[in-house]
Amino acid sequence: MTTRTHDDAIESGERRLNRQDAKTLALSALGGALEFYDFVIFVFFATVVGALFFPADMPDWLRLVQTFGIFAAGYLARPLGGIVMAHFGDLLGRKRMFMFSILLMSVPTLIMGLLPTYASIGIAAPLLLLLMRVCQGAAIGGEAPGAWVFVTEHVPSRHIGLACGTLSMGLVLGILIGSVVASLLSATFSDQQIHDWAWRLPFIFGGLLGLVTLYLRRYLHETPVFAEMQARKTLAAELPVKKVITEHRGAVVLSMLVTWVLTGAIVVTVLMMPTLLQSPSIGIDRATALNANTIALVFTLIGCVVSGRMGDRFGDGPVFSLFSFGLGVSFIFFFVSVHYTTEYLVPLYALSGFFVGIVGLVPAIAVKSFPAEVRFSGLSFSYNVAYAIFGGATPLALSLALARWSYAPAYYVALLGVLGMLIGIYLIYSGASRGSAESR
Numbered sequence: 001m002t003t004r005t006h007d008d009a010i011e012s013g014e015r016r017l018n019r020q021d022a023k024t025l026a027l028s029a030l031g032g033a034l035e036f037y038d039f040v041i042f043v044f045f046a047t048v049v050g051a052l053f054f055p056a057d058m059p060d061w062l063r064l065v066q067t068f069g070i071f072a073a074g075y076l077a078r079p080l081g082g083i084v085m086a087h088f089g090d091l092l093g094r095k096r097m098f099m100f101s102i103l104l105m106s107v108p109t110l111i112m113g114l115l116p117t118y119a120s121i122g123i124a125a126p127l128l129l130l131l132m133r134v135c136q137g138a139a140i141g142g143e144a145p146g147a148w149v150f151v152t153e154h155v156p157s158r159h160i161g162l163a164c165g166t167l168s169m170g171l172v173l174g175i176l177i178g179s180v181v182a183s184l185l186s187a188t189f190s191d192q193q194i195h196d197w198a199w200r201l202p203f204i205f206g207g208l209l210g211l212v213t214l215y216l217r218r219y220l221h222e223t224p225v226f227a228e229m230q231a232r233k234t235l236a237a238e239l240p241v242k243k244v245i246t247e248h249r250g251a252v253v254l255s256m257l258v259t260w261v262l263t264g265a266i267v268v269t270v271l272m273m274p275t276l277l278q279s280p281s282i283g284i285d286r287a288t289a290l291n292a293n294t295i296a297l298v299f300t301l302i303g304c305v306v307s308g309r310m311g312d313r314f315g316d317g318p319v320f321s322l323f324s325f326g327l328g329v330s331f332i333f334f335f336v337s338v339h340y341t342t343e344y345l346v347p348l349y350a351l352s353g354f355f356v357g358i359v360g361l362v363p364a365i366a367v368k369s370f371p372a373e374v375r376f377s378g379l380s381f382s383y384n385v386a387y388a389i390f391g392g393a394t395p396l397a398l399s400l401a402l403a404r405w406s407y408a409p410a411y412y413v414a415l416l417g418v419l420g421m422l423i424g425i426y427l428i429y430s431g432a433s434r435g436s437a438e439s440r
Helices: 005-010 019-044 047-051 058-076 078-092 096-111 124-152 157-188 192-198 200-219 224-232 242-245 249-277 284-315 316-337 345-360 362-367 372-401 408-430
Strands: none
Touching: 005 058, 005 124, 019 047, 019 058, 019 096, 019 124, 019 157, 019 242, 019 249, 019 345, 047 058, 047 124, 047 192, 058 078, 058 124, 058 372, 078 124, 078 372, 124 200, 124 362, 124 372, 157 192, 157 200, 157 249, 157 284, 157 316, 192 200, 192 362, 200 316, 224 408, 242 249, 242 372, 249 284, 249 316, 249 345, 249 362, 249 372, 284 316, 284 345, 316 362, 316 408, 345 362, 362 372, 372 408
């Protein structure tokens, strides 16, 4: 009879999470929260930014479309930034790119808080805002995939779902921090004060947080998987993204589809909703909309960890189907009801927020699809291209669709719920539901 060694147990993912794993997860999640705050704070002040950076005589609907257009530009820049950083992450190391993305995010955020408005410099104001948003998009393009790869290559393979869920919780925490900051500003300053100068504070605060994040990540170590590949000289011999496209098309398609579901959950249900709730067709005041969004985000934090842990326990397929169904149904009830009454605003939004926690399972499915030597490039390419297409186009498309269909966001999220259930069924019957990352 063969006796299994400790190394065998580690390689198969049977060891428990240790203190170093917990430290890596905590620092990665906290750093991701601070960086993601920088990226999303823009959307919480979209109405104010639109009024300040575009002509005063522009129609409200066109100003909203243009503002969300600049927001979308950040998503469109993600693939280029993600592919470049992932390329060097697969060749030079995960940690180096993990650090660089912080710098590329924090400086533009700080500059955005200091930019002169349209009244001061005319058309140059929105152009400079657009440039800073593009830099932010390039940074976040490398941050999220890099963070997911970083943590999953540190923890045992049987805890990949929990690791991705915890890190996704950190990214959502960044959105929550943005929502809390926006709520505090609304409670502390008058609308006129926010319009005049207070809107700048969250951006300046975010830029300074970037320096804190950079300092925190000094304490992280290169992943054992990359260090081993480097020692064995098994790094990709050609362009990693070329190998991804030519040899791993199935993994790319799967990763892009689950990312599409993720974009609907985050962009529509979380990021756009405070602005949509304040629209004339619904008419909820700013403070109430932001407070409800904050509560929903708290439940999303819980949902991220629950979905990731359940994926480890029951398989990715069944859990992805369950959360997709829950997201589609709960959001329909929530969005339709707010057109008639605010009585159920908070509980229904909180329920939808919990099922937005499906985003904790998405990276676990995607990261398991690619071998280690091209994992960063594969995940980054798939995730960022899909996010650029679906995340970037969604705010613009729904803003235009709302002029004809008042329930357009609900229809869209419901459609993605059906797509998510089909993906879950595919994972179950393809045998990938309980798969783990290759070549660990």
